[in-house]
Amino acid sequence: MRRERRHGSKGRAQMNLPALAVALLILTMVTGLSVGIADRALIGADRNPTTRRAAVATSERLVSADSPLTVRSNVVNATTLDGFNASRLTAWFPVVGERDVRIRLGETVVAKRGSPTGGVTIRRIVLVENRSAVTLTPPLSTSDPQFTLPRRTPNATLAVHPPDGTTVSVVRANGRVVLRNASGIDGRFHVPLSRFETTRFSFEADGRLPTGSVNVTYYPAKTRKAVLAVTVDA
Known part of the structure; x- marks a missing residue:
């Protein structure tokens, strides 16, 4: 009985050899295919390294704090x-050289040179800032005339028209003198x-400086998120 079990185990092992060979063959084929795909991906990525560097550099400079297009880093005006x-x-971002370039904000093309059909596209999430008057x-208050703007703003336009008999000599913003005229501020x-x-x-x-003596126009900001896409084609 023991001898029969040993022969049975040996037979099953011999029967499993073809299945093992097939499994190894399939594994080798899959591994080779994966390596081939990876190699092709690396070759595609490295095919135009100069174009990719130009696209990355352009996208970085577009949204940098000192870009002509931004009010601060990653906030587009x-x-x-x-x-x-x-x-x-071309004038502001000479890094693009003579390549074809397209700048897109969301679905809108905001600038384009040439006819880029492929190349490299770099996308960045930015804020788009709009200011309206x-x-x-x-x-x-007639005894202590002052007021606070509801929102922050980089500038404002004051219309000062005091009533007869009242002279406004100084206007301050957060304690800082912004207007001064001993003869009177009016305009x-x-x-x-x-x-x-x-x-x-x-x-x-x-x-007295009653309500209605001063009007102010200011420019609060509204922002929204958008995707800025820079495409550079060799």
């Missing part, structure tokens, strides 16, 4: 972007401000 074109692309007539004035803090205006006057 929508107004400046509206005026962007092929000639400015908002005008308000702030309520003023429209463009005032640069800090975009990093909310602004509080205060007025020095020798009489």
Whole structure:
């Protein structure tokens, strides 16, 4: 009985040899196919390394803090972007050289030179900033005329028209003198401000400065996310 079991085990082992050989053959074929695909991918990636470097460098400079298109790093100025074109692309970002280039924001092509049909595309998530004018007539206390803007803004336009018998001599923004005239401040004035803090205006006057004596136009920002795609074709 023991001898029969040994013969049975040997027979089964011999029967499994062809199956093992087939499995090894399949594994070898799959491994070879995978290596071949990986090799082709690496060859494709390295085929145009100069083009890829140009695409990466252009995308980085487009969204850098000192780019003509940004208000700060990775925040694109929508107004400046509206005026962007092929000639400015070449002048502002000479790294593209003589290659065909396309700059796309979302689904909109904002600048294009040549006819890029392939090449390398680098995508970056950015914020697009829009600023629109908002005008308000702030309520003023006759004894201590001052008001705070609801939103941050890099500048504002003040329209100061005090009533007869009142002279406004100084206007401050967050304690900093932005307008001064001992003879009287009366008219429209463009005032640069800090975009990093909310602004509080205060007025020095020798009489009443009721509500309606001052109007202000400021430019709050609205931002949205978008994908900026830079395509460079050799």
